[in-house]
Amino acid sequence: MTRVYVPRDTTAVSLGADDVARVLSKTADAQGADITLVRNGSRGLFWLETLVEVDTDAGRVAYGPVLPEDVPSLIESGMLEGGAGHALYLGPTEEIPYLKHQQRLTFARAGITDPVSIDDYRAHGGFNGLITALASTSQQIVDEVKTSGLRGRGGAAFPAGIKWQTVLDANPQSEHSRYSGQKFIVCNADEGDSGTFADRLVMEADPYLLIEGMTIAGLAVGAETGYIYLRSEYPLAQMVMNDAIARAKAAGYLGDNVLKSGKAFHLEVRLGAGAYICGEETSLLDSLEGKRGQVRVKPPLPALKGAFGQPTAVNNVLTLAAIPYILAEGGQAYADYGQGRSLGTLPFQLAGNIERGGVVELAFGITLRELLEGYGGGSASGRPMRAVQVGGPLGAYMPESQWDTPLDYEAFADVGAVVGHGGIVVFDDSVDMLEQARFAMEFCAVESCGKCTPCRIGSTRGVEVIDRIRDNQDRDANLVLLHDLCDTLEDGSLCAMGGMTPNPVRSALQFFPDDFARTTPSTTTEES
Amino acid sequence: MPQATPSNTRARVQAIVADLKHMPGALLPILHQVRDSLGHIPTEAVPVIAEGLQITRAEVHGVISFYHDFNTQPIGNHRVQICRAEACQARGSRALEEHARKRLGIDYHQTTPDGEFTLEPVYCLGNCATGPSVRIGNHIHGRVGATRFDAILDDAITVPLDPEPLTEGDA
Ligand SMILES: Cc1cc2nc3c(=O)[nH]c(=O)nc-3n(C[C@H](O)[C@H](O)[C@H](O)COP(=O)(O)O)c2cc1C
Ligand code: SF4
Ligand code: FES
Secondary structure, three states, X not given: OEEEEOOOOHHHHHOOHHHHHHHHHHHHHHOOOOEEEEOOOOOOOHHHOOOEEEEEOOEEEEEOOOXXXXXXXXXXXXXXXXXXXXXXXXXXXXXXXXXXXOOOOOOOOOOOOOOOOXXXXXXXXXXXXXXXXXXXXXXXXXXXXXXXXXXXXXXXOOEHHHHHHHHHHOOOOOOOOOOOOXXXXXXXXXXXXXXXXXXXXXXXXXHHHHHHHHHHHHHHHOOOEEEEEEOOOOHHHHHHHHHHHHHHHHOOOOEOOHHHOOOOEEEEEEEXXXXXXXXXXXXXXHHHOOOOOOOOOXXXXXXXXXXXXXXXXXXXXXXXXXHHHHHHHOHHHHHOOEEOOEEOEEEEEEEEOOOOOEEEEEEOOOEHHHHHHHHOOOOOOOOOEEEEEEOOOOOOEEOHHHOOOEOOHHHHHHOOOOOOOOEEEEEEOOOOHHHHHHHHHHHHHHHOOOOOHHHHHHHHHHHHHXXXXXXXXXXXXXXXXXXXXXXXXXXXXXXXXXXXXXHHHHHXXXXXXXXXXXXXXOOOOOOO | OOOOOHHHHHHHHHHHHHHHOOOOOOHHHHHHHHHHHHOOOOXXXXXXXXXXXXXXXXXHHHHHHHOOOOOOOOOOOEEEXXXXXXXXXXXXXXXXXXXXXXXXXXXXXXXXOOOOEEEXXXXXXOOOOOOOXXXXXXXXXXXXXXXXXXXXXXXXXXXXXXXXXXXXXXX
C-alpha cells in the first residue's frame, strides 16, 4: 500500500487539487493499485501546486505542478513507485532547494501531516510545548517567551513576553460584570493584508499548532477561554479549525481538564464579517463583543481591559504559533535565529507577480533581494520587477534601490518601510504607480471605521486629487495638496489605517515620480 | 439559496436568536446565521434580534450596516467575489474586473437580471501567490483569467441532473 499526498489548502484547491485527488483515486482504483490518499496541508510551495507526493523507501518524492489531466500519464510513468520518468518529477520533496534552505520552526510540520490528525501532530513533536508548559508556573512560561525575543507578528512587533506579563499581572475583578474574574486569549486571525497567507496556512495545514500555542498562552496569563477571530474570507480555514478544535476537545487537549492537569482551556472560532479594520486589535474586540468594529481610544490597553472589559492577550496567529517551539526547545533556541532586535524566524510570503510564490520561513536578516530573486525567481510575467510592497496595504512601495535592505524591523523602519506581517507583493514594470497610490486612498475610504475625519473624508479627497493629477488638471497644485492630505492623515488619525495610508502614497510619489507626470494616462494591459 | 417568505422569516429568526443568544457577543454569530439561512438580513429580522438581545433596533441596524458581509437585500443564486487587492492587481485583476462587468452586464453590488449572479469586490482571499483570485460560494479559484472566469460561471449554473445540455453559445 502506497501513501499518496494531495494538499487540501485553499491555494492547492484553487488550482484544482480536489480534482487531482478525485482522478488519482479513480485511476489507481481502475488499475488495481493499492493506495491510501492523504489530504495533507500544503508545504507552502504554491507555485508547484498541486504538489503530489508519494511515500517511498527513500522518503517522500514530489511531482508538480499537477493538473487533473496529468494524472494518468504520471501513474503510467511509475509515480506510485516514486518513478523519475515524468516531466513533472521533482525528486525528493525535502531536497527542493526552495524548501531545503528554509529555517522552518513554525512551518516545520506544514504539508507533512494530515492537518486534523492528532496522531500525526504528536508523531511530529506536537504538544511537547504544552507538556512543558503544564509543568511550569505562569511566570516561567512568560519568562521563556521574554527570552525568545518574540515580537508580535501581526504588524506592530510589540514584544510578546511583555504583553503577556501585563495580562498575567492584571487584576480580572470587575464590578457589575458577568465576566468578572476572567481573562481572555484572543487570536487575531483577521489576516487582512493583501499578500499574506501564512496565518491561513497555519490554520489549514497545522491547526493543532495554533490550538497548542493558545492553550499555552492561557496557562501563561491565567485565561481559561480563547477566541480565534477569523475573517470570513477563509471558509476552508474555518472548517479545518473547527474540526481540529472538536477533535482536540474529544482527546482531552481542550476543555475543563487539559491533559488531566486540572487546568481548563476552552476555544472557539468567531467569524468576522468582511471589514479590514477589524484586524486592528481594539476594533476586533468590539466586533467580537457584537458591536460595530470601531477603533477604541487607548488607554486602557487591551491587556488590562480587552474582551468584555477583561484583561486580554490579543496576538496574531503567527505569534501564537511560534510559542510551542519556544516552550519545547527553550526561548534561547528561538532567539538564536535572527539578528539585532528581530529575533527568531518570520514566514515571509511571496505574492503578486512572482514566479515562485509561497511561504518562505527564514531567520530575520535575509535581504529583500535574496527573497525576490533567490527564492521568488523574479516576476511571473518575465518582465523586470519594478515595485515591491512589503507589509500589506499600509506598507511602502519599495524601488529596486532599497531591495538590499535586510528583513529586520529596525532596518526597514530606517528606510521608511515596514516588515509588518511579512507579506511581499511584487509588481512588474507594467504597473502604474499612480493607480497604486490611488488604490491606497480608495482602500482607506472603503475600509475606514469612520471615527476620524481625515481618514474617512481625507481618503476620498485623496482619490479625487490623484484623479486630477492623472488628468493633468492643475498638476503642481494638486501634488502639493496630496502631500498636505498625507500630513493630515498622519497627524489626525487614531490608528494606523489612516496614519499609514500615506506610506504607499508617498513612496509611490517619491520613487516613481514619472508615473505622476504623464500627459496621457497609461493603459495597463496585463495579461493573465 | 433558500428564499424567505414574510410569514416564516420571523419564526426562523426567532429560532436562531433563541439558539445563539447565550453566547458572549452573540450579535455577529446571529447575523451570520440569519444571512446564511435566509440569504440576506431582512428588515423584519431587526426587531426580532433587538428584542432577543435586549438592545435597540438602532444598535442592530448600526452593526449590520458596518460590515460588508451583511447584505439587507436578497442577492443572486451565486455571490461572485473578485479580489481587488494589490497582489491580485499585480496579476491582472483590473482586466478581470473589466471582463466580469462586461460578461455579466452588471457592476459591483448588482445582480444579473436572471437572478444568477451578484458581483462583489473582496479585499484578499489569502490566495495571493496565485492570483487573480475569485470566490464563488465557498470555492476559491486561483489564476483566474477571462477564459477561466467564464468557465467557472458556466460551471456554477450547470444543473447537474439536467439530461439536456445547454444549447451551444447559450449563457
Ligand atoms: C488597520 C490595521 C489592521 C490590522 N490588521 C491586522 C491583522 O489582520 N492581523 C493581525 O494579527 N494584526 C493586525 N493588526 C495589528 C493589531 O492591531 C495588533 O497589533 C495585533 O493583533 C497584536 O498581536 P501581535 O502582538 O501578536 O502582533 C492591524 C492593525 C491595524 C492598525
Ligand atoms: S484612522 Fe481611520 S480606521 Fe483608524 S480609527 Fe480613525 S477612522 Fe477609524
Ligand atoms: S490579494 Fe487577492 S487573494 Fe490576496
